[in-house]
Amino acid sequence: MTTTISDTEKQENEPASDQYSLQTDDDGTTIRHTDEQPPREATICVVGLGYVGLPLAVGFAQSNYRVVGYDVDESTVEQLQAGVDTTGDLSDESIQDGDISYTTDAAQINEADYVIIAVPTPIDDDDHPDLSYVEDAATTVGSKMDPGTTIVLESTVYPGSTRDVLVPALEDASGLTAGEDFFVGYSPERATPGDEEHGLSDVVKVVSGQNEKVLEDVASLYESIVDAGVHRAPSIEVAEASKVVENTQRDLNIAFVNELSMALERLDVDGQAVLEAAGTKWNFHDYRPGLVGGHCIPVDPYFLAYRSSKEGFEPELMQMSRKVNESVPDHVAELTIKALNECHKTLRDSRVLVLGLAYKPGVGDVRSSKVEAVIDTLQEYDIDIEGFDPFVDNETIEAQFGISAQERLEFEAFDAVMLATPHAEFEQLDLEAVASELAPDPALIDVTGALEADEATDAGFVYRRL
Template sequence: MTTTISDTETRGGEREYDRYPLQTGEEGTTLQHIDEQSIREATICVVGLGYVGLPLAVGFAQSNYRVVGYDIDESTVETLQSGVDTTGDLTDEAVQDGDISYTTDASQISEADYIIITVPTPIDDDNRPDLSYVESAATTVGSKMNPGSTVILESTVYPGSTRDVLVPALEAASDLSAGEDFFVGYSPERATPGDEKHGLADVVKVVSAQNEKVLDDVATLYESIIDAGVHRAPSIEVAEASKVVENTQRDLNIAFVNELSMALERLDVDGQAVLEAAGTKWNFHDYRPGLVGGHCIPVDPYFFTYRSSQEGFEPELMQTSRKVNESVPGHVAELTIKALNECHKTLRESRVLVLGLSYKPGVGDIRSSKVEAVIDTLQEYAIDIEGFDPFVDDETIEDQFGIEAQDRLSFEGFDAVMLATPHKEFEELDLEAVSTELADDPALIDVTGTLEEAEATEAGFVYRRL
């Protein structure tokens, strides 16, 4: 439904917006850039204080905005109120820096001029997008926001979600009309946990809005904190699609090298050497095989394929890539079993130490780690598994993976070591010394090929990698 708008709305006595229809492709009148000084006097509310929302809230606070950080999780808010970083990507000093208040009190949303929603958007057991968090957050925001507010969604969604899911929920809860009483934008998050080179300010921000005037406002807001600048998408749907396409492209490329590594293994050809040789060509793209975990690459393609399928087109290449990457944990388990057999180990009597359990190096997030699927398969063969990860506490490891966790790294008595997540802490392992602690004829499953094969075999390991 198109919202018909005919006059103008004054926001805080400072900024006016022509009332345009909320629809794709509507051209607004080109305006002079919104005054940044006026925007800097605004209050920002960030809804959802996870790995996306907290850095955003801190970024605005450090840029001298007044910020309200809202989350429904009481323990998260209490930790932040005590001045402790809950993400591991910031510092305790950063979460205390600037005019920022952390709260579970939804009434404080009413203080904000801009409300940015950064809640999770997972997939369900059938790989369908779950937008219930977006709907819930929109209902809460709608019930508290004041007329004239601008609501910006940053959560990953399929094209059309902002208009078809977020806006109706906001309107129903607020009894206000989008484009007339409040305004809407979409800016996909590009957070990269554990990557110091690509923080909030260092990555170009894609921004979009319901019309050109709101886009001017939203772009100016983000330009005030993003050093790398912003890219103005021509529509909300373009911005929504761009997010899922970014990670779907990576999923496709990783699936190619994962499938390649499996094929070359059958041909008894060194896959890593093949990629190094091919990489000498100037236009070859450097991707390496591995487990595909996390909250983006193994999730975002399903948002696109779901929406595309609704319109009658099945994106087969994307779907196949997902199947290939989902098969990798089983292949890693198979490599481990073959290595143990080559070492003449009895599987049900074997002990394997897994190094690194998070979904990628340098972070402690294990919620979507594919290492769990590897462990589950090995446990089906009654193999005894222990784990060590310097970024994850022992209790979390034991609860998530159902294995014993080491608080201090020890190789004594294990038949095999699996380097699953190559944290920097593992890159300088003395394989000769490690080998002496292990049982006779040990195996090393170096999933991503981080360690030197020649050094491993010289130290007495049966060596396997993707």
């Protein structure tokens, strides 16, 4: 099978020029070729061009591989072909940087020596893993790939999924045998949207393969693009489990501080001050309470719990942590209602402005934002709510949350402000100026405690935070 050239070979053959040329495929795909260094021998196909797959495709192209980016979403591919970064984490220039093409034509998969599958793995309404995207991708890849291809799954799955779900689908579609005619590895994604310090090349990559030879081949492939290096897991199942454990651990720790904040509130003790005091001990782990949204932390524990329960063991701590964190939106809504009551507001006549609707600061993704659950509860009390998020367009806000969205930030006549997602753009709010624009006796619900409590109370707010 085709192998990658080493960095030493690349440096020895690297010409001094830095010239690029543009060519167009028969299907209209624009490809940018670079003469900066000779092309590597392998062709990579990345299946799924979301926040995981697109940085991978770009990373390989920038390392001088020939890359095919495949996705079933015609709109996504059209934007990429037009030079538009669809993730917001790269740049319009970078997605055309190197020998890379974007396509919805599955036939181009057979050009690849390596196929990396990076498709979504959500949970269903019963909190069970939905691996249908993996199965569909495997069926497509299997029907197009040539013998000798190596397939690497990056999607988050429960231990055993690569062997029990991916491999059978590949074999059924291809008529080939894994380990003989094609080869399989697993490397869990560690993408962190909105975090410039922890991009693809900056984070150690866990890799695995169905045997030692495949493991070394997959490790060599990722070592060529990941500056931080790779960790060779002893089995595919270890690599699969490592991914869900990473985020399950975070879910457990956040659940503890969320429950702690609720308990200390009943005791009339400042939870944030408690965490600061406890944090002076050298081995105290610094976690803060908050809404747990996104595509990883509130999802991955279900993968591990599901697989464990299938083997007859119910992981109660994981499941309880999920229940605690899922209860936080209701608690935030309760804090808001209590603050409005303390301000002598009539709930059905109250107006609340929600600042930040994305699931985390610095991103515009609202698909798994827990702010939606907070808003839903408040609307049950006929509270009028508007929203503003500098990273999210108004059409998306109105469709996702069922509220009006502000074109520009205005505070006039609102009874309360909720800082739900503390984007950096909100850190410098002049609270005295904000309070002067609001209705008399306003409330400020600072969900994560991003603002100064004393400054808020001095400005005249009834202040609440987790």
